[in-house]
Amino acid sequence: MTPRGKFISLEGGEGAGKSTLLAGLQAHLVEQGVDLVQTREPGGTPLGEAIRAIVLDAGRRDLSAESELLLMFASRAQLVRERIEPALAAGKWVLCDRFTDASYAYQGGGRGMPMERIAELERWATNGLTPDLTLLLDLPVATGRARAAGRGEADRIEVEADAFFERVREVYRTRAAADPARFRVIDASLTPAQVLEAAIGATHHLFGAVA
Structure with a gap:
């Protein structure tokens, strides 16, 4: 019987270096011999990428917070069923750029959507799927925004005010503190090499679990 694969998510605010x-x-x-699937949110499937284009379209200022939240979970539900769950069942590992924690941070903290509503959508849309490891790249908002400023035209999320991103960061940090067994918080102000070293160290226990 093929051992179930491992699921790693990466989280962080704008400019954190994900x-x-x-x-x-x-x-x-x-290099370690892992059969790896890499994907992202929103996106990762044809439907998800179409939703991503809507959610990040800087010209779509009429999108309500409720619609944004539902679109994120529609993309996530498709990604779980089409790519993540089949890969894990086949013994592959999944590395995902954001997962459900991002909805708590961005739509919950940033937009003010009720956390209990997000939790209900999580139970329904993901069948309770949770990453085995979540790497949170933590960085002061001002530093992250300065980094992101050089990346070209801002998308619909990136144009939000600093207060929005402060709320996002606070929710991320709160969730990490509440679930230390899953989260590893990495200081994103370190050099890329140091950040990678910390991330690699955080994955060691996953290999032990497989063995």
């Missing part, structure tokens, strides 16, 4: 870490961590895991 893309850089994703590339480095992917290369490391593959």
